[in-house]
Amino acid sequence: MGNDGQSVGDRRGGLAYYELEFADDGAVARDTGLRAAVTAGQVDDVFVFCHGWNNGADSARRLYTTMVDLLADGLARHTPDKGARTAVTGVFWPSLLFPEDDPTTGRPASAPRPTGGELAAGLEPAFPGNKDNLARIGVLLDDKGGSDRLAEFHERAKKLLTTPNLDAGEDSGERAAAELPTETVITYYSGWSRVDGQAAPGLADPVEGLWEGAREVLRTLSYYEMKNRAGQVGRGGLGPFLSTLATPDGCRPREHLLGHSFGARLVAYALSGLADGLVDGASPVKSLFLIQGAFSHFSFNDVLPFDPGRGGALSCYRNRVDGPLLSTFSAHDRAAGWWYPLASMLKRQDASSQADLLYRWGAMGADGYQVDTASRVRLAEEGFPYGFTTGGFYRLDANSVISTLQSPFSGAHSDICHPEVAWAAMAAADLAGEHQRPAR
Incomplete structure (x- = not known):
């Protein structure tokens, strides 16, 4: 990988790849060259991808490089003119998978x-x-x-x-x-x-x-501490960093935020850390893609169904995405669909039945955004014409794609490296050969 200050990252399939690391308080610990490349005017579009819980940098890097390859292949087939000026940045932050929940340990069931x-x-x-x-x-x-x-x-x-x-x-x-x-x-x-x-x-x-x-x-x-840390790093680290990415004359790259699990919470909370004034067309964030998000499906609601006098924590930041907002969900995700609400149901407040409690404490990865205007569409094969609109919320039904059970704890929670996921990211970024219909 490059060193701090390097202007060009490793290239995989024609895409520049950089890494960005944050401490638990949001301070930037390492940048392998993204800022330098943007300052030099070498980047038009950048996918910023954030891992969720994991047990080390190597597993996060495998996730990123696999997704880079999928994006590079898709761009080469559909918009080959875009690859040379498109970058992917892998975000690293201090998150840890509970040791016995790691499906990669190879420990036999016995x-x-x-x-x-x-x-x-x-x-x-x-x-x-x-x-x-x-x-x-x-x-x-x-x-x-x-x-x-x-x-x-x-x-x-x-x-x-x-x-x-x-x-x-x-x-x-x-x-x-x-x-x-x-x-x-x-x-x-x-x-x-x-x-x-x-x-x-x-x-x-x-x-x-x-x-x-x-x-x-x-x-x-x-x-719970990891989830809270994700919000803190997003608001206090990634958001401010993205706010300052620009050339000396003020030109900004188009930023596309992708996050998995708690990483979805991190990139979502980065919206609240963007500088004042970066809203609507002035916002550099042109798409938000939450992949099996491990945080509340009510976070973007203007009105909370269990407390009509309040909105979700991110309801005021919808206009900081100048493009579509996507979230995948799958019934095969045991972490989001079973463990996540069960871990939150102890207070048993705001609901009267188990079904109510499951909904009250539901995660993005279980059923996607719960805003009234969200559209439900299937996570489709490469080439599908999504027609995403600016400001639109989309619940991507991933049951047929994110389905491989990887551990008793998480189920298919981390089964996310698929061409269909990369295609949705490209379509949301308006890099799939389609053109979004402007709307708000």
């Missing part, structure tokens, strides 16, 4: 699950300054003591939450795992079936069942 100590050690890279606290959490998980040890575990697990949630109340259900009493929290989570599909062990061994619940609390709070 192998023992990670111990509490192994889980704690695996979380350390994402929680700097928490080494001793995590080590003690690991000991508690392995020793499986009584109620006083469960209370200590709960207090220590809550210390992992250090990043504020930036939403308007529509996307913070997991926080109940930190706010409610230990007995309530542990009892709720101990009733879940295990992620590997086995039944909850509470009836056969009550103590074991309670500590299985504690394990789920650790998973939930670690993911």
Whole structure:
């Protein structure tokens, strides 16, 4: 990869590829040359792609390079004149997949699950300054003591939450795992079936069942911190960075934001970090594509159905996308469709039935944008004439494409590298040989 200040990134299939890395507070830690290339006037369009939860830079880079190849192939077939001045940037940020949820470990189904100590050690890279606290959490998980040890575990697990949630109340259900009493929290989570599909062990061994619940609390709070961090990096890091990408005479590239899982939340919250005045036609963001997003499907709603006096956290930022807004959804995504709402249902507020709760705490990747004007269309094969319009919301039914089950925890959540996904991104960016119909 290039070094900071390099003006041309590695080229894959004719597309320049750069990398952009942020610290957990949003500070830019590394730029392999995107800013320099834009300043030099070498980029007309840039796809900015952000990973979700993962266990390292290598897995994120594999995602990016695969998508670069798909985009390059599509552009070569449909708009070959665009490739030389189109770039792709992979965003890196400090997110971590809960260690036992990683489908790439190659651990056979018959192998023992990670111990509490192994889980704690695996979380350390994402929680700097928490080494001793995590080590003690690991000991508690392995020793499986009584109620006083469960209370200590709960207090220590809550210390992992250090990043504020930036939403308007529509996307913070997991926080109940930190706010409610230990007995309530542990009892709720101990009733879940295990992620590997086995039944909850509470009836056969009550103590074991309670500590299985504690394990789920650790998973939930670690993911909640990652989700909050995604919003912070988007608003305080990526948004300001994108605001300043321009040539010396003020010409801006057309920016196309793509994000997967929590990365979808990051690029969405980047809209709220754009500089004042970058709205409608002045906005450099010409498309937003949320791929199996792991955040609230109400985030862009002007009116929240459970609180008509408020809108979603991003409802005021629709006009910062001067183009279409897309979100994929698939019933095969177990992380978005099952685990995500279940982790948020502890408070059991704003709804009276399980179906209501699933909808109340639903994720983008489960059913897409829930704004009234959203159009439902299928995620289609390359060449399909979408006809996306500026300012239009689109729920892309990906059930026939994002369908390969990769792990008991996530299902098809990360099965996203398909030509159909790349084609939708190209169409949204107006780089597919179609022309968007202007609308607002």
